Amino acid sequence: MSGRRTRERILETSLVLFNERGEPGVTTNHIAAELDISPGNLYYHFRSKDDILEQLFLRHEAALDEVLAVAGDTLPELEDLWFRLHTLFERMWAFRFLYRNLVELLGRNRRIRLRFARLLGRARESLGRVLSGLALRGALDAPPEQIRATVENVLLVTVFWIGFDAVRHGHEASRGADLAAGVYQVMMLIAPLLREPERTHLLRLAQAYRR
Amino acid sequence: MSGRRTRERILETSLVLFNERGEPGVTTNHIAAELDISPGNLYYHFRSKDDILEQLFLRHEAALDEVLAVAGDTLPELEDLWFRLHTLFERMWAFRFLYRNLVELLGRNRRIRLRFARLLGRARESLGRVLSGLALRGALDAPPEQIRATVENVLLVTVFWIGFDAVRHGHEASRGADLAAGVYQVMMLIAPLLREPERTHLLRLAQAYRR
DNA sequence: ATTATCTATAGATCTATAGATAATGC
DNA sequence: ATTATCTATAGATCTATAGATAATGC
Numbered sequence: 001m002s003g004r005r006t007r008e009r010i011l012e013t014s015l016v017l018f019n020e021r022g023e024p025g026v027t028t029n030h031i032a033a034e035l036d037i038s039p040g041n042l043y044y045h046f047r048s049k050d051d052i053l054e055q056l057f058l059r060h061e062a063a064l065d066e067v068l069a070v071a072g073d074t075l076p077e078l079e080d081l082w083f084r085l086h087t088l089f090e091r092m093w094a095f096r097f098l099y100r101n102l103v104e105l106l107g108r109n110r111r112i113r114l115r116f117a118r119l120l121g122r123a124r125e126s127l128g129r130v131l132s133g134l135a136l137r138g139a140l141d142a143p144p145e146q147i148r149a150t151v152e153n154v155l156l157v158t159v160f161w162i163g164f165d166a167v168r169h170g171h172e173a174s175r176g177a178d179l180a181a182g183v184y185q186v187m188m189l190i191a192p193l194l195r196e197p198e199r200t201h202l203l204r205l206a207q208a209y210r211r
Numbered sequence: 212m213s214g215r216r217t218r219e220r221i222l223e224t225s226l227v228l229f230n231e232r233g234e235p236g237v238t239t240n241h242i243a244a245e246l247d248i249s250p251g252n253l254y255y256h257f258r259s260k261d262d263i264l265e266q267l268f269l270r271h272e273a274a275l276d277e278v279l280a281v282a283g284d285t286l287p288e289l290e291d292l293w294f295r296l297h298t299l300f301e302r303m304w305a306f307r308f309l310y311r312n313l314v315e316l317l318g319r320n321r322r323i324r325l326r327f328a329r330l331l332g333r334a335r336e337s338l339g340r341v342l343s344g345l346a347l348r349g350a351l352d353a354p355p356e357q358i359r360a361t362v363e364n365v366l367l368v369t370v371f372w373i374g375f376d377a378v379r380h381g382h383e384a385s386r387g388a389d390l391a392a393g394v395y396q397v398m399m400l401i402a403p404l405l406r407e408p409e410r411t412h413l414l415r416l417a418q419a420y421r422r
Numbered sequence: 423a424t425t426a427t428c429t430a431t432a433g434a435t436c437t438a439t440a441g442a443t444a445a446t447g448c
Numbered sequence: 449a450t451t452a453t454c455t456a457t458a459g460a461t462c463t464a465t466a467g468a469t470a471a472t473g474c
Contacts, residue, residue: 006426022315024235027462038428043464045426100318103311103374104233117381142403145414149399153368156396159378160371163314167370170328185367188360192353192403203356217452238436249454254438256452 007045009035011059014052018097023053023105050109057112060095061119067091068126075133078198082205085158085186089179092162096177099162120155127151131190134198142193154189161185184209218256220246222270225263229308234264234316261320268323271306272330278302279337286344289413293420296369296397300390303373307388310373331366338362342401345409353404361404365397372396395420 013035017026028049032039046052067088070076076084092099106113128151134140135147142150161182187206191199224246228237239260243250257263278299281287287295303310317324339362345351346358353361372393398417402410 022318024315028464029462039463040429040465041427047464049463100314101312103377104235104315106378107233107311113378114381117379120379146399146402149396153364153396153400155379156368156371156375157364159375160367164367164370166314167317167324168328168331168366170325185360185364188357189364189400191357239438240436250437251439251455252453258438260437 006035006037006041010042010045011052011055015056015095015097018056019095023097023101028052053105053109054112056095057098057115060091060098061115063091063094064088064119065122068123070126070129075137076130078134078139078202079205081130082183082187082209086179086183088158089161089182092158093177093179096162099159100166102159102163120159123158124151124155127154131193134194139195139198140193141195146193150189150193154186157185157189158182180209217246217248217252221248221253221256222263222266226267226306226308229267230306234308234312239263264316264320265322267306268309268326271302271309272326274302274305275299275330276333279334281337281341286348287341289345289350289409290416292341293394293398293416297390297394299369300372300393303369304388304390307373310370311377313370313374331370334366334369335362338365342404345405350406350409351404352406357404361400365400368396368400369393391420 010031014026014031017031017034028042029039031052032042035042046055067084098105102116106116128148131140131147131151132144135142140147161179162177165177165181184206187202187209191202191206194202221242225237225242228241228245239253240250242263243253246253257266278295309316313327317327339359342351342358342362343355346353351358372390373388376388376392395417398413398420402413402417405413
């Protein structure tokens with residue numbers, strides 16, 4: 001039974017095409033043609049294009065959750081944080097079609113919208129815990145209000161970095177986005193809140209992520 | 212000659228519909244129907260849907276440029292800055308369909324993409340000058356690298372605030388975006404770089420923008 | 423028997439244009 | 449004469465399904 005195989009290949013190919021041409025520019029016909037299967041066959045495996053989108057989103061969500069999961073009570077080292085952030089960007093890049101179109105896409109699909117909002121909530125929770133932890137430990141010096149606002153800004157910059165990078169250069173979206181620059185931007189969001197020697201340490205580390 | 216009038220009404224109605232339903236969800240037929248004119252008439256006034264989009268963008272660009280224009284050499288007061296920022300958000304909100312779809316839209320239309328990149332460049336320039344000025348004046352204390360990165364983060368947060376606000380709540384996009392919260396987020400981006408007494412002053416002011 | 427696949431197509435749009443007709447301004 | 453508008457439609461898609469056929473696993 002090549003069935004499992006075909007379903008899988010549909011998802012893989014959809015992802016590739018969505019990333020290449022943007023989701024709105026890819027029809028179920030395109031996907032079927034690229035795979036050399038009939039449109040009918042595609043619809044045997046998926047109820048609709050939205051169904052494909054949802055399956056892709058579920059996988060992406062799982063991939064991000066892996067990165068977000070902070071081991072319960074231990075406070076991660078700062079170094080670990082940047083590594084995670086970079087991994088996060090890489091996994092988002094793998095599903096960049098989502099971030100190219102996020103608002104419109106979530107506006108259309110209620111299920112994905114709800115899941116995304118909850119995913120964002122988990123990220124907020126997780127990052128908030130880390131920064132508050134750093135404050136308790138004395139590595140970070142900022143009032144709770146500032147911490148909350150910074151958490152929100154980190155979320156925003158992270159979610160839209162890929163889109164921003166595509167939009168700020170006038171020329172065609174360069175093949176690869178500048179993910180390192182995204183990590184750098186987030187670092188510079190947090191740096192001003194750190195105490196010495198952590199801040200200098202971070203600034204030195206950040207140099208490696210500059211373009 | 213109701214001609215001028217009709218052209219104008221097409222633009223106005225397009226804007227309303229785009230904002231309400233999202234640009235991809237609005238066809239030239241919808242626009243014509245809403246106006247009670249024939250599709251043929253619409254195409255008499257505009258070559259294509261893209262033509263309409265471009266005209267709308269040009270108007271929006273002009274509206275933003277008004278706000279960005281910093282009087283040549285005088286350094287604006289901080290108070291003035293927040294007022295401008297709020298005005299900026301309001302004008303962006305008036306064309307929110309753009310920001311709901313920015314990456315995809317710029318990806319499709321080369322002309323708009325180039326203009327947007329240049330607009331962003333002017334904003335970067337303008338804000339960079341302001342923050343550097345504050346540093347010289349001693350109100351702001353941060354190395355040039357930090358200033359540059361903060362400028363970039365302010366641009367990102369500003370451009371995508373409307374999108375972010377729509378995306379972080381799971382429920383249907385609430386009627387009005389929380390523009391004040393956007394201003395607040397940008398303030399909290401800059402606050403950590405300020406020296407006293409400017410910082411405390413800003414934080415107090417920021418309370419008014421909290422939700 | 424069940425699962426996978428194909429062919430063919432209905433039905434719904436959408437964009438854009440051609441060509442006729444009406445309205446307007448000299 | 450020129451400008452504005454309408455009617456009608458070609459041509460291109462797109463999504464999704466019905467129904468026939470092939471392949472597979474017991």
